[in-house]
Amino acid sequence: QVQLVESGGGLVQAGGSLRLSCAASGSIFSSIPMGWYRQAPGKERELVATSRSGGNTHYAVSVKGRFTISRDNAKNTLYLQMNSLKPEDTAMYYCAACPPTYYYCSGDARTNDDWGQGTQVTVSS
Numbered sequence: 369q370v371q372l373v374e375s376g377g378g379l380v381q382a383g384g385s386l387r388l389s390c391a392a393s394g395s396i397f398s399s400i401p402m403g404w405y406r407q408a409p410g411k412e413r414e415l416v417a418t419s420r421s422g423g424n425t426h427y428a429v430s431v432k433g434r435f436t437i438s439r440d441n442a443k444n445t446l447y448l449q450m451n452s453l454k455p456e457d458t459a460m461y462y463c464a465a466c467p468p469t470y471y472y473c474s475g476d477a478r479t480n481d482d483w484g485q486g487t488q489v490t491v492s493s
Contacts, residue, residue: 377487403473
């Protein structure tokens with residue numbers, strides 16, 4: 369089991385930037401896919417971005433070109449740099465450790481067992 373702690377959320381104006389961090393415990397961080405998901409009120413949790421252990425990445429269409437996922441395996445930390453934020457990016461953002469047999473984190477959030485507590489991102493117009 370991996371324990372995850374997110375930080376870096378906050379209130380920002382449209383067009384602004386935020387950087388989220390996710391500190392992970394355990395020695396398996398470097399060998400598993402990791403992902404950022406978000407959930408807005410009344411909506412399902414959706415995959416935003418995912419990273420393989422070797423650094424390959426994949427993004428949701430809605431954030432491609434604006435968000436960048438990265439990881440520092442030496443520090444067991446996952447990041448999400450969010451630029452050009454829009455009001456529709458407002459949500460609770462969660463970090464997830466994904467099954468080691470997966471190439472990337474799945475779009476189905478139910479496949480993940482290990483989640484952080486979430487960090488709120490609010491973008492004002």
